[in-house]
Amino acid sequence: MTRVFVLTNHKGGVGKSTSATTLALGLSGVLRKMGSANHRVLLIDTDSQCHATLVTTGRNDFVQDDSLYAVLMAPRDQAAAVMAKVIVESSWDPDLHVLPASPLLEGAERELMSVAGAPYRLADPLSYLAQHYAAIFIDTRPSFSLLTEMGLVAGTDAIVPVEPRYLETVGLMNVMQKIAEVREGWRVPHLRVSGIVVSKMDSRIKGHRYLLDELRGHEALGKLLCGVIPANEAVSYAHRQHQSIFHYDYHAPAGVAYLRLVGSLAQRCLQGSAR
Ligand SMILES: Nc1ncnc2c1ncn2[C@@H]1O[C@H](COP(=O)(O)OP(=O)(O)OP(=O)(O)O)[C@@H](O)[C@H]1O
Numbered sequence: 527m528t529r530v531f532v533l534t535n536h537k538g539g540v541g542k543s544t545s546a547t548t549l550a551l552g553l554s555g556v557l558r559k560m561g562s563a564n565h566r567v568l569l570i571d572t573d574s575q576c577h578a579t580l581v582t583t584g585r586n587d588f589v590q591d592d593s594l595y596a597v598l599m600a601p602r603d604q605a606a607a608v609m610a611k612v613i614v615e616s617s618w619d620p621d622l623h624v625l626p627a628s629p630l631l632e633g634a635e636r637e638l639m640s641v642a643g644a645p646y647r648l649a650d651p652l653s654y655l656a657q658h659y660a661a662i663f664i665d666t667r668p669s670f671s672l673l674t675e676m677g678l679v680a681g682t683d684a685i686v687p688v689e690p691r692y693l694e695t696v697g698l699m700n701v702m703q704k705i706a707e708v709r710e711g712w713r714v715p716h717l718r719v720s721g722i723v724v725s726k727m728d729s730r731i732k733g734h735r736y737l738l739d740e741l742r743g744h745e746a747l748g749k750l751l752c753g754v755i756p757a758n759e760a761v762s763y764a765h766r767q768h769q770s771i772f773h774y775d776y777h778a779p780a781g782v783a784y785l786r787l788v789g790s791l792a793q794r795c796l797q798g799s800a801r
């Protein structure tokens with residue numbers, strides 16, 4: 527079973543898109559280095575802001591017939607074929623493929639709201655294509671919207687990026703609750719929270735250190751902490767040039783921290799469905 531990592535948090539600007547794109551590219555590279563027969567990775571952008579699409583393809587002009595919008599609107603028996611058609615190679619690496627978002631996704635939510643089975647409109651076609659990929663990453667929007675629900679229904683592993691600030695960590699329990707609701711409500715037993723990533727950590731800031739310690743000491747959340755990514759200006763510079771952090775500066779602290787996390791995700795992918 528291909529692992530489907532869903533980067534999610536209803537808070538904005540916490541590093542969902544940065545983590546989804548960086549981990550997707552990093553994982554493909556690490557699997558290639560490990561000699562894995564299949565190291566192709568798919569990145570699915572479900573956010574109408576199209577940030578993950580923009581940085582990995584250099585484009586944010588995908589429309590109704592060449593983006594995720596086309597997949598969601600296709601007749602059910604044609605959705606997998608449409609998905610295969612709209613997936614593109616990223617400009618970062620030929621083995622990183624992208625299912626692009628479109629600003630039209632904003633309207634798709636409204637159009638699909640009353641359609642029966644709407645939350646499965648991503649998971650169903652993806653189930654036909656997933657076997658071609660070593661792993662899949664889904665970037666979600668900063669809200670618990672229908673599109674985020676679709677991403678979670680298609681997922682196996684939710685990863686929750688969070689900034690080291692008080693309200694962010696309090697909000698984490700809401701995110702956990704929401705994921706549990708999707709698992710129970712839409713009957714997706716294979717979905718679980720597999721990690722919390724603290725992003726933009728500045729260890730010079732006392733409040734950041736305090737929050738990280740608090741998270742580590744938390745009975746439930748502490749066990750889920752799987753990565754700490756330092757605040758690093760190189761990330762923003764790389765984004766501005768539509769480059770990955772690895773390409774922009776291979777030794778940038780944020781990239782090094784992401785690679786550490788990639789190592790543990792690679793192990794999980796090689797284990798397949800074993801938990
Ligand atoms: N480790 C980091 N250090 C410094 N800046 C970062 C880091 N990670 C992300 N950023 C910057 O923070 C901003 C938000 O990051 P990102 O877009 O990944 O968050 P997001 O959760 O996807 O946001 P949204 O909720 O709007 O989709 C971006 O400008 C990005 O360049």
Ligand SMILES: [Mg+2]
Nearest residue numbers: 542543573577
């Ligand atoms: Mg984003």
